[in-house]
Amino acid sequence: MAKIYQHILDERKVMIGKNKTRGKSNILLDMMLDTQDDDEQGKGFNDEKIIAMLVSYTFAGFESVGLVASTAIMYLQKYPHFLNKAKEEQEDIVKRRSPSNEGLNFHEIKQMKYLSNVINESLRIAMAKTIFFREARTTININGYTIPKGWKFLTFSWNYHLDPHTYVRPKEFNPSRWDDLEPKPASFLPFGVGPKMCPGANLARLEVSVILHYFLLYYRVEQVNLESKIEPPRNCFVRFKKL
């Protein structure tokens, strides 16, 4: 991976060099490259540091998106009434598409209200990142337990994503619950919260929307290892069938 990223980095440097008048870029890679001049004082990012960042972004963003998309696919396939509702929305969007428009675009994705419910429900139930780390900045008391200032602790998403006070029958996959659900603060945190919140949250939603758009319109799956659990889906092998 380091070799692949080094190659991308080298190509980008050449491209930037050829286009010196480009002004401030909002591309993450360019921003990191811009800091290279400060690297001698240990402040900037040398190639090695940039590659380490890119590798960590790739891992942070790969498995989690796959898990959420495959969770949605397995549940939709299992519950045809949710699948049909989500499919109808996608078909409507395609029907309204003007002939000059070549394919799926961001404006259409923003209209996918029911798909957004499906994604929320999959994020809630898949719990791609079950825990994240925090440090207590003051001594706090939670339900009779004291966490002293300075202690490190882990949040555990099962406690709030499966809380029956917020989610009726919390273990059931039901995208329609999001039609009128306003989760209480800190009861839906698939991407964490605060300054350390996942920087890839919007990209992740976008990726899952694109995957589900094409799945709903053109594919179905067939589970191969029927003995495997689907609630929630883990180690399910499937065969994709083109409609």
Ligand code: HEM
């Ligand atoms: C459905 C997919 C994803 C889920 C559920 C997810 C979830 C999370 C969670 C819970 C955290 C910890 C947040 C916290 O401590 O408050 C996190 C951090 C992070 N995520 Fe994601 N993530 C997803 C996709 C992505 C993508 C697509 C990228 C980038 C391309 C990404 C990059 C990162 C990075 C770099 C961090 C560390 C941030 C930091 O420590 O400052 N994630 N993610």
